[in-house]
Amino acid sequence: MNTLKGYPVGLVENFDLYAPKLVDREEYFSPGHRACQGCGEALAIRLMCKALGKDTVIINATGCMEVISSMYPTTAWKLPWIHVAFPNAAAVGSGVEAALKALHRKGRIPDRYVKAVAIGGDGGTVDIGLQALSGAMERGHDLLYVCFDNEAYMNTGIQRSSATPFGASTTTAPAGPASMGNKTWKKNVPEIMVAHNIPYVATACHSYPLDFMNKVRKARSIKGPSYIHCLSVCPTGWRCPSEACIKMGRLAVETGVFPLYEVENGQYRMTVSMPENLRPIQDYIKHQGRFRHLAPEQIKLFQDRTNLEYKKLLNKVEHSKSWGEMSAEQG
């Protein structure tokens, strides 16, 4: 069943049971899209659009979400939407943002704030799209970039990306007698974004919908670059039952594999309170076919590295100061 039984105290504190009833009922991502049953990414898109509201322009990289939502002559999008190519969501987004700024200044569009939001999968963000993302964030466009990370190139058939976790089996880094699957650790793109000195970076997951929506709302209000990395469960690619979609996201957070935090002007903060002792990653891995081949030694490597990365994060949470605070200290 769901994960409530494991850590009731931590979860109930953060998840206000009745808050979903207060969420805006307007749907900006219509049903009838061709996503798989139980698609976490489609859910994440739906939640993101609710948090963004009507005055948004979406720029989408090629990927699962683009393909399932925009089959000519129909579209699942009720927001203005543009797709150009795979590596350039952030670049197209820069152009949209600049145009909205220029047109608004020249009085050619109504006097209302419209936010440009670029979205892409892990493929279109951490690999082929990294250059455009880095350029857009560095130039300081008023652009929110949301990466929907399902940890592989899912749309083309589950190939390995640099966001694929350690030990996962994908079609281009498969597990077999001569290989353990993916040998490298997940690329930490939120950290790369923090290094670009942008005002807001956050990790999120659709299994914590209110946390995710609050982060989107916060990022939307920032007049400058912002980045959200949303873990999106893919039951098809992760080889778990479709109904376990939400549960997988929760387990990823509770085991410390994907902690939820935000970095606001350089200050790190956990946004979901975590249990004192993390759950063992075995709890997370055992439900997913992509990890089924892992031997105990490999799982131990995974566990040790997860603990280390989590410790690194906690260290930053404890010791980081906001840039404003540090500037003030200099006197």
Place this chain on the structure above:
Amino acid sequence: MGKRKGMEIALAAAEAAALCRPDVIAAYPITPNTHIPEHLSDIVAEGRLDAEFICVESEHSALSACMGASGAGARVFTATSSQGLLYMAEIMAIASSMRLPVVMALGNRALSGPLNIWNDHSDIMSQRDTGWISLFASHGQEVIDMVIQSFRIAEDRDVMLPININLDGFQLTHVVEVMDFPLQEEVDAFLPVYKPYASLHPDHPCSMGTLGLPEIFAEATRAREAAVVNSRKTILKVWDEWEKRFGRRYEPIESYKMKGAEVAVLTMGSMGETAEVAIDALREKGVPVGLLKLKLWRPFPYEDLQKAVKGVKSLIVMDRAVSFGGPGGPVASEIRSALYDDPNRPDLTNYIFGLGGRDVTVEDFITMIDKVRLADKKRPKEHYEFYGVRGE
């Protein structure tokens, strides 16, 4: 009318683009076209142009940003050459398929290997089939005029296509000429504010760049081809209006001293200016030779070509690019194909020359023309010949 000024043609291209009041410019530097975005950023910094200048991190992002901006309803401009054009090649076809009126100035430069920053046409020839309207300028005035005309052509509701203006790298970009610049009021009267067919705004949401299954792709492509072909009507209309407003005439193929010509030379770009001097010299000696300067490359000017070569016995087509292993240089292949069905078509000789910035002189043209018109007719002709290559 207008202001007569002497300046480097690349700077003039930037000034012409600025006169058209673009809203967003996204460009990446690459020799020899760098002076165009540089000067545009100067104009913006001086406060003479209200535009967003995005210093993108690559050419791929330059055209991508232009597409995003155009989709949002802004007038956009960019410029590049050679390797930069190839880097944005993925987006070239998409810009055309999404019917976004991006205007791009191309400082034609040789494609690498070996690395060469000087002039030839191999860069644009590799992008022939992407569905852009292509214009070729042979001197500075044409560059200015074509840049301004391009915005008007591209944004026309009957066209809605991206358009590139080709000017030879260094041979044109870095040459100083005296040119007539239209006044701002004149350009404003000629070029109204851009009103897009559709734009990205929440007041009228739409989805651009959708997925096309096999059930629809053929029809969508056919529609796009029709748009490129039909753009000819608008191009000719705009050129007529340009002549009325500014007194300068433009035609898809300009004929020079073609009256009674038995031998004709066909050029594209700045080499046409050099050819003119050769034609003049030969005509002085009574040789019946003329020049055809091709200005409209896409959509291909079939009718104008057929009309222009009427009565010509021998056509010499100049190519400044190679189609490796192909049936001739790119231009000659197309000219040959276009004239194939005409029973009275002229004999066609194809010279490939001027590669990688190799200079082309008046004497070279005279040599090539003499070689063709004095040739032994029974000599078997190759499909194409390299001219001016040591060892040939």
Place this chain on the structure above:
Amino acid sequence: MANKRWPENWQDVTPGCIVSEPGSASQYHTGDWRAQRPIWDNTKCIKCGVCYIFCPEGCIIEKEDGFFEADLDYCKGCGICAHECWPLAIKMVEEG
């Protein structure tokens, strides 16, 4: 299944394949994909809205009486709502 409206002729294709009807994907009824459907037991439902929030299709609707049901035109039968329901008020039943 709703009819896919492919344009008859190439002249009917919109410029740039733009789609100007927002949300027109709802003409396609993904409910045909389903192998099981969610059934609500309203004696157990506490009207919390968790099922509504977690549906990837966004096809769970709140009725006037405050209880919820799935729009069967679109429900793909993924089972997330049943799996997440706290009071266990939703059961997945095989399509017959």
